[in-house]
Amino acid sequence: MSLEIIESCVNCYACEPLCPNEAIYQASPHFLIDPDKCTECLGDYDDAQCSSICPVEGAIVDELGVALNLPGSLTGISEAMLAKYQAAVEATYQAALEAKTG
Amino acid sequence: MDLPVINTNSSSGEAAEGGGCASHSCGSTDDQLGHLPEHIRAKVHNHPCYSEQAHHYFARMHVAVAPACNIQCHYCNRKYDCSNESRPGVVSEVLTPVQAVKKVMAVAANIPQMTVLGIAGPGDPLANPERTFATFRELSEKAPDIKLCVSTNGLALPESVEELSKHNIDHVTITINCVDPDVGAQIYPWIFWNNKRIMGREGAAILIEQQQKGLEMLTARGILVKVNSVMIPGVNDKHLAEVSRVVKSKGAFLHNVMPLIAEPEHGTFYGLMGQPSPTAEELQALQDACSGDMNMMRHCRQCRADAVGLLGEDRGLEFTMDKIEDMEIDYPAAMVKRAEVHAQIAKELEIKDQDRLFQAQAKAALAAMRGEADAPLSRPVLMAVSTKGGGVINEHFGHAHEFLVYEASPAGVRFIGHRKTTPYCEGGSSCGDGESALDETLRVLKGCEVVLSAKIGFEPWAPLEAAGIQPNGEHAMEPIEEAIAAVYEELRAAGKLEEKPELQQKVA
Numbered sequence A: 001m002s003l004e005i006i007e008s009c010v011n012c013y014a015c016e017p018l019c020p021n022e023a024i025y026q027a028s029p030h031f032l033i034d035p036d037k038c039t040e041c042l043g044d045y046d047d048a049q050c051s052s053i054c055p056v057e058g059a060i061v062d063e064l065g066v067a068l069n070l071p072g073s074l075t076g077i078s079e080a081m082l083a084k085y086q087a088a089v090e091a092t093y094q095a096a097l098e099a100k101t102g
Numbered sequence B: 001m002d003l004p005v006i007n008t009n010s011s012s013g014e015a016a017e018g019g020g021c022a023s024h025s026c027g028s029t030d031d032q033l034g035h036l037p038e039h040i041r042a043k044v045h046n047h048p049c050y051s052e053q054a055h056h057y058f059a060r061m062h063v064a065v066a067p068a069c070n071i072q073c074h075y076c077n078r079k080y081d082c083s084n085e086s087r088p089g090v091v092s093e094v095l096t097p098v099q100a101v102k103k104v105m106a107v108a109a110n111i112p113q114m115t116v117l118g119i120a121g122p123g124d125p126l127a128n129p130e131r132t133f134a135t136f137r138e139l140s141e142k143a144p145d146i147k148l149c150v151s152t153n154g155l156a157l158p159e160s161v162e163e164l165s166k167h168n169i170d171h172v173t174i175t176i177n178c179v180d181p182d183v184g185a186q187i188y189p190w191i192f193w194n195n196k197r198i199m200g201r202e203g204a205a206i207l208i209e210q211q212q213k214g215l216e217m218l219t220a221r222g223i224l225v226k227v228n229s230v231m232i233p234g235v236n237d238k239h240l241a242e243v244s245r246v247v248k249s250k251g252a253f254l255h256n257v258m259p260l261i262a263e264p265e266h267g268t269f270y271g272l273m274g275q276p277s278p279t280a281e282e283l284q285a286l287q288d289a290c291s292g293d294m295n296m297m298r299h300c301r302q303c304r305a306d307a308v309g310l311l312g313e314d315r316g317l318e319f320t321m322d323k324i325e326d327m328e329i330d331y332p333a334a335m336v337k338r339a340e341v342h343a344q345i346a347k348e349l350e351i352k353d354q355d356r357l358f359q360a361q362a363k364a365a366l367a368a369m370r371g372e373a374d375a376p377l378s379r380p381v382l383m384a385v386s387t388k389g390g391g392v393i394n395e396h397f398g399h400a401h402e403f404l405v406y407e408a409s410p411a412g413v414r415f416i417g418h419r420k421t422t423p424y425c426e427g428g429s430s431c432g433d434g435e436s437a438l439d440e441t442l443r444v445l446k447g448c449e450v451v452l453s454a455k456i457g458f459e460p461w462a463p464l465e466a467a468g469i470q471p472n473g474e475h476a477m478e479p480i481e482e483a484i485a486a487v488y489e490e491l492r493a494a495g496k497l498e499e500k501p502e503l504q505q506k507v508a
């Protein structure tokens, strides 16, 4: 039973000192959880500590690969909103590019 | 935090009325620092960080050792530095405490003007207490001539006050954006508190309580506290005057309102929501509204958190970690050199203080001779200046990354704030983009009637004039405040200060 840190981790160090089992360690390209040490905080805290402070939705997943913090749950930025603005940013970028070449 | 200075407002007229004291933190009853107890005023006077003139001579640096954070702000994307203390979208190199100590000592030995070290973003230094305090402990021991400062969101402040008071802490900066949880709920989506993530209004209420408690505990111990606020139009802009009032009543000595910077490409909530940033004019209006209540700091440049150097310059590239590893530093010897440089600067500042006093008295005497009757007719004028530092006009218009804005009025010259821009001419090939960069500069200079630079090229001249901004290159290498006073006097003598510029244009 263990959680896992995946590639969207931004290496902010926040989770590392909180782990009651010292299961989290710095690694490249991002922090990792030692699956043998992680207990999902059972017996120590009500909530898993790493996923309670992690600012990045989706950076920490359970054994089934399900994110503990779902999209939009922390930032309030929904996937639809993100897509819309990504498109807007892309459009401005393209326009700037065309203005330069054209 | 970048070379903090207060708006000293040491305008000549006021100083003279105040009983002949030209220095900015003593004397007159309407002194902005008047509400502070004597021992704090003594600390602030001519302090490299808070004195408008001293900040041209001293430097600060930041190191990033503590990247964790215990809250989320809607203007922050945690891929980058803490937006409370740095420009959004910037990534600083995170150092271990050992590396940080080495870097600070290398910089201090090579740049004797560096007197203040800050630990700021990315992250909240007090959410990483071990790393922050390990750095402080070692520096207090090895380099006792460096003052330390720390910036925090305040959540973990009360539990850190005891440890903070053990170090050579110069001041603590708390970012306080609100004192009302309903406002806070629109700024902070969550906090991490007592081993739980707490969302929304409940989290904001705890954060506010901790910030206020921390502020009270620090001032009770005589530690200087500066408060930063991010102005977010439509969210807390109306509320910040109240914040100013509350933090002042609890003993904060300085309040610094910074504009929100939100672009979609930063990937922040506000950036993606299209939350507008305040214009330079809106920011100034709010700063003016708050300053009746409290000392406002108007110089904050929201610099890179790991910048090294003097007033807007960045010498960070000379001090990358691999270069530092190879440096041999004899700190005791450096400390002797540093003390000499500091004494020299202190002497220069003292002479300047005396000069100012003398000029103020001369001006007051002159005004008395002329008779005050026509004085109130002269309206205040905003003027922008480009400078590389040293308190003189020594930067070309086309090379300026920022302009310092001053207000000239019959009461004297006072510093209003910085306005950043993209240099009109980065030199060489990028000059092709000159036109759009000039538009940006014209926009940030809105409201100013004169711009003083070491040199102003032919091209920007006409657009500046058309925008109602008179270019002026006649005061190159002159001290800023004297040059502005001289230009103001010229305008007054030419009869241009009796009516608004719009009216003149119609007549002309």
Ligand code: SF4
Pocket (backbone or CB within 6 Å): A002, A003, A018, A019, A020, A021, A022, A023, A024, A033, A037, A038, A039, A040, A041, A048, A049, A050, A051
């Ligand atoms: S869930 Fe708990 S035990 Fe597992 S890594 Fe996270 S903090 Fe450590």
Ligand code: SF4
Pocket (backbone or CB within 6 Å): A005, A008, A009, A010, A011, A012, A013, A014, A015, A016, A031, A050, A053, A054, A055, A056, A059, A060
């Ligand atoms: S808190 Fe999240 S983002 Fe930060 S280091 Fe841990 S897993 Fe990575």
Ligand code: SF4
Pocket (backbone or CB within 6 Å): B069, B070, B071, B072, B073, B075, B076, B077, B078, B081, B082, B083, B084, B121, B122, B123, B124, B153
């Ligand atoms: S306190 Fe600083 S690092 Fe933390 S969320 Fe706010 S801006 Fe970001």
